[in-house]
Amino acid sequence: MSRRALVAIASFLVAFGCFVPISAAQDVQPAPAATPAAPVQSSMWIVLGGTSTTLRGDCQEDCVAHGTGAYLNTGSVLGNIGFRLNEQMDVGAEISWVPATSVAGADIRTTFVLATAQFRPWKARGFFLKANFGTAFVRNFVFDESTELPPITQNALSLGYGAGWVFRHRERIGLQVFGAQHIAALGDFRSGGVNAENVIANYWSVGAAIVIR
Numbered sequence: 001m002s003r004r005a006l007v008a009i010a011s012f013l014v015a016f017g018c019f020v021p022i023s024a025a026q027d028v029q030p031a032p033a034a035t036p037a038a039p040v041q042s043s044m045w046i047v048l049g050g051t052s053t054t055l056r057g058d059c060q061e062d063c064v065a066h067g068t069g070a071y072l073n074t075g076s077v078l079g080n081i082g083f084r085l086n087e088q089m090d091v092g093a094e095i096s097w098v099p100a101t102s103v104a105g106a107d108i109r110t111t112f113v114l115a116t117a118q119f120r121p122w123k124a125r126g127f128f129l130k131a132n133f134g135t136a137f138v139r140n141f142v143f144d145e146s147t148e149l150p151p152i153t154q155n156a157l158s159l160g161y162g163a164g165w166v167f168r169h170r171e172r173i174g175l176q177v178f179g180a181q182h183i184a185a186l187g188d189f190r191s192g193g194v195n196a197e198n199v200i201a202n203y204w205s206v207g208a209a210i211v212i213r
Contacts, residue, residue: 045090047080047176049209053098055110057141059199069142072108074100076205080116084213090118094132096182098203102142106151110201111137112158112182126169126176132160136184141201152199156184166211174211181205 053076057069076099082092098110114134121127136158140151164178186199 043084044213045080045082045084045092046212047078047209048212049078049176049207051076051078051096051180051205051207053100053203053205055098055100055108055201055203057199057201059197070103072100072102074098076207078207078209080209082116082118087123088120092116092118094134102140104142106140106142108141108151109139110141110184110203112160112184113137114158114160116160120169126166126174128164128166128176130160130162130164130178130180132158132182134158136182136201138184138186138201141186152186154186156186156201158182158184162205169211172213174213175208176211177206177208179204179206 052073054071054073056071076096078094078096080092080094082090084090092115094112094114094116096112096114098112100108100110102108112132112134113136114132116130116132118128118130121129136156138156139153141153142151160180160182162178162180164176166174166176168174182203182205184201184203186201188197188199
């Protein structure tokens with residue numbers, strides 16, 4: 001091999017050796033910054049809050065003639081605990097306590113123990129719908145102050161429904177606002193010549209609560 005050929009080969013190798021590191025350095029791109037991980041939510045959820053509640057008694061028979069109960073305004077407290085089935089559906093239990101005072105000054109106490117289901121139509125939104133079913137423990141309830149029907153103390157079948165909005169619904173701790181109605185079916189009664197059929201206690205509430213997931 002001639003000297004000129006050796007010089008050409010050596011020049012090519014030197015040039016190639018200088019080019020490869022530069023090309024490799026250009027090909028190496030910095031790794032993208034890691035996206036912060038979303039807060040890890042537990043499958044269990046807890047709700048603790050309070051409401052402003054209006055309650056009233058009503059019935060079917062003789063309520064038109066004797067009038068229905070007065071609207072009573074009070075505060076109440078509630079708690080929920082349950083489990084998340086998926087991103088849109090929760091199930092659990094609800095307990096709420098509603099203390100009130102009748103027009104005559106008698107204490108009325110209602111405790112709800114309910115199974116609850118909560119559904120979010122949109123995963124990315126905090127709006128939810130809620131339904132309840134269970135028992136109401138009612139003490140000293142008066143549906144009509146103008147009659148001789150004595151106060152009613154017993155267990156009642158209860159239904160409830162409501163809707164609300166959860167702020168920070170993807171975070172571990174959030175806040176919800178809601179409205180709801182609960183119905184307690186107390187049954188039939190007769191006293192002082194007055195028939196009271198299908199005595200019902202209605203509870204309308206608006207409130208706020210802390211949500212822990």
